[in-house]
Amino acid sequence: MAGTAVPGRLAWQLASVAAKRQETPRVISLRLESDAWAGHLPGQHVDVRLTAEDGYQAQRSYSISSAPEPGVLELTVEDIPDGEVSPYLTEVLQPADRLELRGPIGGYFTWTAADGGPLLLVAGGSGVAPLMSMLRERAAAGSDVPTTLLYSSRSWDEIIYREELERLAADPTLRIVHTLTRSHPADWAGYTRRIDAAMLAEVAGALLPGSLAYVCGPTRLVEQVATDLVTRGYPPAAIKTERFGPTGG
Amino acid sequence: MAEHERDTRLDGNAAAGLLSTVFRCEPSEVMLICAGCGADGPMGALLAYGMEMGAVLRCPVCDTAVLRAGSAGAMLWLDVRGAVSMRVTIEH
Ligand SMILES: Cc1cc2nc3c(=O)[nH]c(=O)nc-3n(C[C@H](O)[C@H](O)[C@H](O)COP(=O)(O)OP(=O)(O)OC[C@H]3O[C@@H](n4cnc5c(N)ncnc54)[C@H](O)[C@@H]3O)c2cc1C
Ligand SMILES: [Zn+2]
Numbered sequence: 001m002a003g004t005a006v007p008g009r010l011a012w013q014l015a016s017v018a019a020k021r022q023e024t025p026r027v028i029s030l031r032l033e034s035d036a037w038a039g040h041l042p043g044q045h046v047d048v049r050l051t052a053e054d055g056y057q058a059q060r061s062y063s064i065s066s067a068p069e070p071g072v073l074e075l076t077v078e079d080i081p082d083g084e085v086s087p088y089l090t091e092v093l094q095p096a097d098r099l100e101l102r103g104p105i106g107g108y109f110t111w112t113a114a115d116g117g118p119l120l121l122v123a124g125g126s127g128v129a130p131l132m133s134m135l136r137e138r139a140a141a142g143s144d145v146p147t148t149l150l151y152s153s154r155s156w157d158e159i160i161y162r163e164e165l166e167r168l169a170a171d172p173t174l175r176i177v178h179t180l181t182r183s184h185p186a187d188w189a190g191y192t193r194r195i196d197a198a199m200l201a202e203v204a205g206a207l208l209p210g211s212l213a214y215v216c217g218p219t220r221l222v223e224q225v226a227t228d229l230v231t232r233g234y235p236p237a238a239i240k241t242e243r244f245g246p247t248g249g
Numbered sequence: 250m251a252e253h254e255r256d257t258r259l260d261g262n263a264a265a266g267l268l269s270t271v272f273r274c275e276p277s278e279v280m281l282i283c284a285g286c287g288a289d290g291p292m293g294a295l296l297a298y299g300m301e302m303g304a305v306l307r308c309p310v311c312d313t314a315v316l317r318a319g320s321a322g323a324m325l326w327l328d329v330r331g332a333v334s335m336r337v338t339i340e341h
Contacts, residue, residue, distance in 0.1 A: 010269040047266040061263055105266045107275035108293025219256050243259045 010105070012049060013037075014098045015073070023160045027126060028090045029065065029076045032099060039068040042133035043110035043214065043242070046075070046103030050085060060085040063129040063216070063242070064104065067136035073104075076160060078126040109242045111214060113138060117145035120204050120213040122195065122225050124152045127217025127244055128160050134214065135168055144173045150203045152195050152221065154182040177203050195221065197228040207233050216242040254298060261295035264304040267318055268292070270325050274337050282333040285313030292316070 015034035023029055045063045066074035079090040093099065111119070111134045119138075121131040128151055138147065153159045159178060169176045179191035179199065191199060204213075213234055215225045222243045229239050261277060268276035277293030288310040295306040295315055303319025308331070315331040329335075 010266065045263075045266075061266065102266055102269075105269065106262045106277050106293065108262045108265075108277040108291055109260070219258060223255075241260055242262065245259060246256045 010102045012100055012102045014100055017093060017095050017097045017099060018072075020093070020095055023076060024158045026079045026090075026158070027076060027160050028079075029074050030089065030093070030099075031066075031072065031074050032101070033072055035071060037071050037073060039070045040064050040073065040104035040133075041107070041110040041112060042068065042137040043130045043240075044104035044106045044133075045130065045242075046073070046101045046105060048075075048085065048089070049100045049102075050088060051100070058084045061105070062089075063133070065129040065132045065136075067133060067140050076126060076129040076132070109214065109216075109240045111137075111212070111240075113141035113143040113145065115212065116210055117147060118208050118211050119145055119147040120211065120229075121147065121149045122151075122200075122213065122215045122217075123149065124195070124217025124221040125154070125158075126160065127215075127221070127242070130216055130242060131214060132161055135165075135174070138174075139168055139171070144171075146173050148175045148177065148203060148205075150177050150179070150195060150199070152179045152181055152217070155180055156183075156185050156188070195225055197231065200225065200228050200232065204229075204232065211238060213239045214242075215239065217244055219243040219245055257298075259297040259300060260293060261291075261297050261306045262293040263300060264297045264306060264318065265293065267304060267320070267325075268316075268327075271318075271327055272337075278337070280336045281315055283308040283311065283313050283315050284331050284333050285315075286311035287333070 013034055013036050015032035017030055018033045019031040021029045045061045047059055047061055049059045051057050062075040064073050065076040077086055077089045080086045123131050165176050181194050184192050213229050215222050222241050226239050226241050265276040279292045282289050288308055296309055298305045305314050306316040308315050313331050317328040319326055
């Protein structure tokens, strides 16, 4: 739980790759297993550490995309060409390999069904990963908190978790709105531009008491959306952000 | 601020793994008062810069460097002069 002190909780540990799934042409999900893993809160991340033969180490953060579950966690990683860490995770790492990580980390960008809503989730690219953990948790808990996901992807084929999101959207209290920024199918009737203030006004609707917003993705997108939400009257404390850096367009 | 810095900055939350070496509780929930402007908020809501070499956590209101953390070899150091105080909630 938030703020709980568990000594040694964040020691580096080895998890083994149980499965690897291709989500889109540039994105994979890794299912990792570790007996020492006690579960997580939706929205939390892990730090992943790679060590080269000469001892050189590189470390990056990855959000947990699965619903909380002891012994198991899933990460969803976008391949950044020429990146130091992500190409290793997407191309080199295979089932049965082991990966060093520490976590779960973060008590700030988290949501559980008990936190309520209405909930506005805004994602750019791989920024959907921690929000997917929230949506999976919401479904598993049978929560009917009114929830909207506004999700920006480059194209139809690059929508991560597309089929699972379609299934989840059968829930009448969950609305999923996509925008496709680079290309779109000929019969696409949805948004075709980057998320802007006008789109947020249309999608987010009226601000209600208890409204919570979680915004995740490339730093630029996150900052623009957070600014627009403040302009729309969201109290700054009701807007949680997770900047991924330049990645995730 | 350089454009590169603006595009690469992160939330203080991203430095929580590094800071967990020092804090026994979840670092992103530690409440800090900024020495520059008096703003009060959780570490997770500060802005994190330069994660590669450690991190500088700046106030989102006035840009004061509230916390700096870096690791050198087996040593992790923390420069806290940008914080008036830190407080945590004790759970019973
Ligand atoms: C809290 C947190 C959670 C995160 N969660 C996830 C997650 O769930 N999934 C995920 O995929 N990533 C996530 N990230 C981003 C991740 O940590 C890495 O930054 C990312 O994988 C790139 O690392 P790399 O080592 O491959 O690239 P690097 O070696 O760090 O970068 C290589 C170069 O490419 C540049 N670059 C980076 N992205 C792009 C781009 N899109 N286009 C052009 N140039 C680019 C960089 O500026 C750099 O110059 C998260 C980041 C944070 C802080
Ligand atoms: Zn300040």
